[in-house]
Amino acid sequence: MAYTNDSLIKSVDWITICIYLALVVLGWTSICGASYDYGDMDFFSMDTRVGKQLLWIGCSLGLGFVLLMLEDKLYDWFAYILYIGMMLLLLVTPFFAEDTKGSYSWLKFGSISLQPAEFAKFATALALAKFMNVYGFTMNRLKYSLPVVGMILLPMLLIILQRETGSALVYLAFFLMLYREGMPGSILFAGICAVVYFVVGIRFSHELMPDECTFIGEYAVLFLITLFSALLVHVYCKKKEVVRNICLYGGGGIVLATLFSYYVIPFNVTWFLLVESAALIVYLIYLSLNTRVNNYFYIALFAVASIGFLYSANYMFEKVLEPHQQTRIEVVLGMTEDLAGAGYNVNQSKIAIGSGGLLGKGFLNGTQTKLKYVPEQDTDFIFCTVGEEQGFIGSAIVLLLFMTLILRLITLAERQYTRFGRVYGYSVLCIFFFHLFINVGMVLGLTPVIGIPLPFFSYGGSSLWGFTILLFVFLRIDASRSTR
Secondary structure, three states: OOHHHHHHHHHOOHHHHHHHHHHHHHHHHHHHHHHOOOOOOOOOOOOOHHHHHHHHHHHHHHHHHHHHHOOOOHHHHOOOHHOOOOHHHHHHHHOOOEEEEEOOOOEEOOOOOOOHHHHHHHHHHHHHHHHOOOOOOOOOOHHHHHHHHHHHHHHHHHHHHOHHHHHHHHHHHHHHOOOOOOOOOHHHHHHHHHHHHHHHHHHOOOOOOOOOOOOOOHHHHHHHHHHHHHHHHHHHOOOHHHHHHHHHHHHHHHHHHHHHHHOOOOOOOOHHHHHHHHHHHHHHHHHHHHHHOOHHHHHHHHHHHHHHHHHHHHHHHHOOOHHHHHHHHHHHHHOOOOOOOOHHHHHHHHHHHHHHHOOOOOOOOOOOHHHOOOOOOOOOOHHHHHHHHHHHHHHHHHHHHHHHHHHHHHHHOOOOHHHHHHHHHHHHHHHHHHHHHHHHHHOOOOOOOOOOOOOOOOOOHHHHHHHHHHHHHHHHHHHHHHOO
């Protein structure tokens, strides 16, 4: 059933469009504040970043209108073609892109530069929505779950080859959508465990316990593996006796070995924990074979994978990551301050936000941003301009607008009649949430500086167009729900 203009006007979600327009306008004023030089009031000149951003905004509005006018079935029909096309574009980008601050992710077309990674997000979301919309789809079957994971990991790998780790990590947001669509909670738990292992293992990797033989990082993670294994047995196997055995013999053995190292003969307790972990794995496998309960075997695999992740994470951190990436993580984890190096951006950003106080210094009156103390202040660190000029109140309003948008997208996704619309909707909101959480977090020093933009605020056409496409494709799909 084709849409008339009148029916489209009635069906499209104007609340979301109004939030979008408000964020775009606030984003442009923030770029004005971040790019403004004293005495220069020509905000509409195409020679300035402010004028160029205004041009991107105009193009985005036109792009949004075109996306709403297209037949919604086109997004379903061409989902795989768009995905394949974007993957090929990501593949060839490093061969044609110029070196931009160490990455090869920008393609130049005359005076215009575009970043394909920003547009690959909507293509991936559409392809996932189409694949997961097939009859009988379930995340519990490998014939479906493996291709889905592969479709997410492929663009991540191609973007990492462009040396754009931050943009690649955004694709992890799709796993939040998979959890909504039936991905087992155990996988989400494993992901949380991986984060805990990485943070604890890296943060305390070179700190010794009082016995001066055992590194705290390895000791703590191996101890956590024992505790988590006991928790999984309690949740998935419901065997109190097994839980008691793991806690009594596993936990008790660790405590005794630690006390022995402290007061008798100092030794590396990590070796004892590794032997105990191996015994735990053998015990779980034995239970699986003896009781024919597969969950014991899966928990044993979890323990093996956890140990492997611990040591592979250390290797990746020390041997694979670039020195500046290592330093950024070390700054966030509190391992070093480095206020003159990797921690400079975050430190200056905190000063700018803190100087804004409750009400801010006023539009164009921010001193930290005007004097260019904050690097990348109109792109990755644009939120510090909001904090300095608009203060706590203005920052809170911006965050409330973003959260309203995310909550609205949840409402729209839940009211879809097809899995295609719901999957795409949740993919969109997860990407927005990931960008918001990481960008604001890194400006406040709560997350690593990985260089991803704040939606609708950061300067740049690729970012603005990419987010506009994501949002308006979903609005068009949502507008057609009444005809299905």
